Amino acid sequence: MQNTSGQYDAMMEICRELFQKKMGDYGSAWRILRLPSLTDQIFIKAQRIRGLQENKVRKVDEDERSEFIGIINYSIMALIQLEKGVAEQPDLSTKEAIQLYEKHAAATKALMENKNHDYGEAWRDMRVSSLTDLILQKLLRVKQIENNKGKTSVSEGVDANYQDMVNYAVFALIHLKS
Template identity: 80%
Template sequence: MQQTSEQYDAVIQTCRELFSKKMKDYGAAWRILRLPSLTDQIFIKAQRIRSLQENPVRKVDEGERSEFIGIINYAIMALIQLEKGVADEPDLSVDEAVRLYDEQVAVTKALMEKKNHDYGEAWRDIRVSSLTDLILQKLLRVKQIEDNKGKTLVSEGIDANYQDMVNYSIFAMIHLDS
C-alpha cells in the first residue's frame, strides 16, 4: 500500500500545481460558486470522459487525464465551499487557498487509506471506465442530496461523495499513467 500512497501523492502534486497556477491567474473567483454549480462542472467533466471512452473521434485535443484533474480540483473546491460557505466575492489569497486545498486532500487521502486497507486495493482491478461510471453515480447522488436541501435519511453526506470522486479520479489517473 506504500506504492498507492506514493502514486496518490504524485497525482495530487500535479493537480495542486495546476490549482495553484490557476489561483495566480484567476484568483479565487470560484469562491462565488454554489455547490450545485461545482457539481455541474464535475458532471460536465465526467460526461466528457465517458464520451471519450465511448467515441474514438475527438474534436478537442484533450484527453481523459486532464478531465480527471478537473474533477479532482473541482471536488476539492466543493469540499472547501462546504467548510467555508459560499463567498459573495473572491476572498482567498493563493497561499490560503492552497492551504485549504492541502487540508482537504489530507482528509480525503486518510479516507482512501482506510477504505483501501479494508478493500485490499480492489481498485487496482477496476477499469477506468468503471471508475468513470462510479463518479457519475456519485454525481447523481449529490444532485439528489442537493435537491433534498442537503438532507439524507441514512446515506453519506455530500462531502463523502465528493471525497470518493477525488479518490476514484486519482485511481483512474494512476491506471492511465501505468
C-alpha cells in the same frame, strides 16, 4: 503491494500545482460558486470522459487525464465551499487557498487509505471506465441530495461523495499513467 501512497501523492501534486497556477491566473473567483454549480462542473467533466471513452472521434485535443484532474480540483473546491460557505466576492489569497486545498486533500487521502485497507486495493483490478461510471453515480447522488436540500435519512452526505470522487479520479490517473 504497490506503493499506493506514493502514486497517490504524485497524482495529487500534479493537481495541486495546476490549482495553484489557476489561482495565479484567476484568483479565487471560484469562491462565488454555489455547490450545485460545482457539482455541475464535475458532471460536465465526467460526461466528457465517458464520451471520450465511448466515441472513436475526438474533436477537441484533450484527453481523459486533464478531465480527471479537473474532477479532483473541482471536488476539493466543493469541499472548501462546504467548510467556508459561498462568498460574494473572491476572498482567498493563493496561500490561504492552498492551505485549504492541502487540508482537504489530506483528509481525502486518509479516507482512501482506510478504505483501501478494507477493500484490499480492489481498484487496481478495475477499469478506468468503471471508475468513470462510479464518479457519475456519485454525482447523481450528490444532485439528489442537493435537490433534497442536503437532507439524507441513511446515506452519507455530499462531503463523503466529493471525497470518493477525488479518490476514484486519482485511481484513474494512476491507471492511465501505468
